[in-house]
Every structure is written in C-alpha cells, then in structure tokens.
Amino acid sequence: MFDLCLLYHEISDDPSILLSGFGNITIDPTTFAMHMKVIKEKYGDRILITFDDGYKSASELAPNILGDDIKNTIWFINSSLAGNKDVFWLSKLIWLYVDKKLKPPMRTNIISATYLDAWGKMHYSNGLMCWIDSVSMKEYWKGIAKREQIYVNSIHDINDGRLFGIHTATHPNCNNISYDTFGVEVALCDKFVAVENKATQFFAFPFGEFGKHWGVSHLQHEALSAYSIIFTVGLAGSEFNKVFPRFEVPTDIMTESGVISFVEDCLWKTHYYSQLTKEHSF
Ligand SMILES: [Zn+2]
Numbered sequence: 001m002f003d004l005c006l007l008y009h010e011i012s013d014d015p016s017i018l019l020s021g022f023g024n025i026t027i028d029p030t031t032f033a034m035h036m037k038v039i040k041e042k043y044g045d046r047i048l049i050t051f052d053d054g055y056k057s058a059s060e061l062a063p064n065i066l067g068d069d070i071k072n073t074i075w076f077i078n079s080s081l082a083g084n085k086d087v088f089w090l091s092k093l094i095w096l097y098v099d100k101k102l103k104p105p106m107r108t109n110i111i112s113a114t115y116l117d118a119w120g121k122m123h124y125s126n127g128l129m130c131w132i133d134s135v136s137m138k139e140y141w142k143g144i145a146k147r148e149q150i151y152v153n154s155i156h157d158i159n160d161g162r163l164f165g166i167h168t169a170t171h172p173n174c175n176n177i178s179y180d181t182f183g184v185e186v187a188l189c190d191k192f193v194a195v196e197n198k199a200t201q202f203f204a205f206p207f208g209e210f211g212k213h214w215g216v217s218h219l220q221h222e223a224l225s226a227y228s229i230i231f232t233v234g235l236a237g238s239e240f241n242k243v244f245p246r247f248e249v250p251t252d253i254m255t256e257s258g259v260i261s262f263v264e265d266c267l268w269k270t271h272y273y274s275q276l277t278k279e280h281s282f
Contacts, residue, residue, distance in 0.1 A: 002045070002046055002047060002048040003046045003047065003267060003270065003271070004043075004046065004047045004048070004247070004263065004266055004267050004270050005047070005048040005049075005050060005231065005244060005245065005246040005247070006039075006047060006048070006049055006050065006246065006247055006248075006249050006263075006266070007050050007051075007052060007233065007246045007247060007248045007249065008027060008032070008049065008050070008051050008052075008058070008248075008249055008251075009025045009026065009027075009051065009052050009053055009055060009058065010025055010026040010027070010053075010055040010057065010058050010150075011026070011027055011028075011029055011032050011055070011057060011058040011061045011062060011065075012026050012028070012029070012055075012057040012058070012061075013028050013029060016148045016150045017095075017099075017148070018087060018088070018091040018095065018144070018148055018150060019091070019150070020113075021091070021094035021095075021098055021113030021114075021116070021117065022090075022091075022094075022113065022117060023113075023114060023117075024248065024250060024251050024252075025251070026251060027249075027251040029061050029065065031251070031253075031254060032061075032062075032065060033065045034254075034256065034259070035249065035253070035259050036049070036065055036066060036069075038256045038259040038260060039259065039263065040069065042260060042263075043263065045072065047263065048072065048073075048074065049066075049069075049072070049073045049074075050073065050074045050075070050076060050165070050204070050231070050246060051073065051074075051075050051076065052076045052167060052204065053076070053077075053078055053081065053088070053151070053167065053171070054075065054076075054077040054078060054081060054082055054151050054152045054167075055150055055151060055152075056149060056150055056151055056152050056153070057150075059075070059152050059158065063160050063162075070160050070161065070162050071160070071161035071162060071163075073162050073163065074162075074163045074164070074165045074202050075162055075163070075164050075165065076164075076165040076166070076167035076202070076204045076231075077152065077155065077164060077165070077166075077167055077189065077192065077193060078151075078167050078168060078169060078170065078171045078189065078206075079168075079169045079188050079189040079191070079192035079193070080169045080170045080188070081145075081151045081170075081171070082151050082152050082153065082154065082155070082192065083151070083153050083154065084145045084146055084148070084149050084150065084151050084153065085142060085145060086138075086141055086142065086145055087141045087144055087145045087148075088171060089120075089124075089128075089129055089132060089170065089171070090116075090117065090120050090121070090171075092132050092136065092141060093116055093120045093128075093132060094113050094116050094117065094120075095144075096132065096135065096136060097111050097116055098111065098112070098113050098116065102135065121173055121207055121212070121213070122173070122212070123176075124172055124173035124176045124177075125176050126177075155192075155193065155195070156195065163200065163202065164193045164200050164202075165193070165200050165202030165203060165204055165231075166186060166189045166190050166193060166200060166202065166203045166204070166227070167189060167203075167204050167206060168185040168186060168188075168189050168206050169184070169185045169188035169189050169192075170185065171206040171207075172185060172206060173206070173207060173212075173213050174205060174206065174213055174214045174215075174218055175212070175213055175214060175215055179217070179221065182218060182221055182223065183221060183222070183223040186203070186221075186223035186224065187223060190226075200227070201226075201227055201228040201229060202227060202228070202229050202230075202231070203224055203227040203229070203230045203231070204230075204231040204246070205218070205230070205231070205232060205233070207233070208231065208232055208233030208234070208246065209232070209233050209234055209236065210232050210234070210236035210237025211236060211237075214232075214237070216240070219240055219241075219242075219243070227242070228242065229242060229244050230242050230243045230244070231243070231244055231245075231246045232244070232245055232246065233245075233246050233247075233248060234246075234247070235269055235270070235273050238273065238274075239273075245269075245270055245273070247266040247269075249262065250262070
C-alpha cells in the first residue's frame, strides 16, 4: 500500500494547441524526470504516481524516465478520446472562444482560457455538449483530433506492465449527468480498458473534486462496486470507504527542494486527515 498518490497529465516539450489553454496540464520531460528522481530517492515506493486522460506523449515518454517503475503507475483513460476520434469537450470550448473568437453564451467580457476552464467544468451539461457540436460539427473535431494525435490509440499496444484505471468515457462533470448516464459512462470506459484481460480495480472521478464534480450518490452506484480504490482529487471525500485522495503536482515546481516540500505537505495532509477520520468515524 502507498502513503500518498500524486497526479500528472501530459509530459511534453511541445504541447498540442488543444492543451495550450490549460494551466498545470503539461510538464516538460526534464522537469518530470527531476520530480521522479527526487521522489524515488527520498520516498521509495511510498508514493503512487498516476496519469490522467491518456495523453500519448506522456504514455510514450514515461517508461524511459521511470524504467521498471512504470509497473507501479496507474493510467486513467477516457475511452471516447482514445484513438483520437474526438477532442476533449473542454478543449473544444476553449478553442472555440479563445482561438476562434466565437461569442460566448455568458454575460462577460473576460474570455480567457482560465475563465472558460472553470466555467465549463461548472456548467457541463448535455445541452452544452450539443451546442458545442452544433456550432462546429463533429467532423471538424474528428479532423483536429486525427491531426493532433494527442491521446493513446489503444491500450493493446502498451505491454509494459503498467496498470490502467477507469476515468469515464467522455470526462463529464459527474454531478451534472443523470444516474443512468453515469452508469453508461463508467461501463463504456470499463469495456475499453478490460480488453486483453486488463481488467482494473481503479476508478478516478473526472476533474475529481468532491462536491464540485462528484457526490455521495455516485459511491452508491452499482457501476462503481467492482473497483477497490476510488480516487478523488484533494482530500475532500476521502472519509468514505474505498476513496483515496490524490494531489495534482504543479508542473512549475523546478527545484528538488520544491518537490520535497510539496510532497511533505501532501503526505502530512493525507496522514493527518486519515487519523482524524479514524478517530471521529464520520
Ligand atoms: Zn481527467
């Protein structure tokens, strides 16, 4: 068992235009290698490293950097993005308004990527998805996805012992979808990951923050009953059975002492909180 779980997304020197709007999503390979060296030397196997959303260059670069430790990592995949058949809906939203300068559906003049990132997560809905596709056509996005090739094609090709996890099909805000749709989102991703006997015990909520992106009702959904660990982002929600906290590592930590102080802070939070929840049993 591990004491702490950390989260990364993309590893690249040259991130795709579709990722340019997001803060803290892409780390350059040299910095990532420094993070891994410090973590391995100081903490050994106490820290679980996870990667979200199935970025292709992260998938290709991580084994060179991690060596045999790739076997101790978990990769949370979104089945609708794998194969580069579609673009992540939040990338579409940012692309349409920041790059294509469309008029946004909200009353504000502040249309920055950061604003849309926060707005999109909160306002995720079926209607918003239909609207994004209606102004831009699915074929348009398919073309961009094929050209950019930012997601893994298939997990059939990855045979280095790493573990896979479920991160839903399309990366919705789970609080904004119906009970039935949540079940479908999980089942589609599970079906994708379970091929080649790569059945998984791990689930991570998209975006991941308890209250904002998922709630207690999701834990009672039968779709999650098969998984032994369910990952949240941050501490909140980890008082529930099977739920383990994860911390997103800032991609701009450039020094060894910076890595250590971040890890120590997260270790302390995880440990302190687990003592607290044990004592008070919520
Ligand atoms: Zn994600």
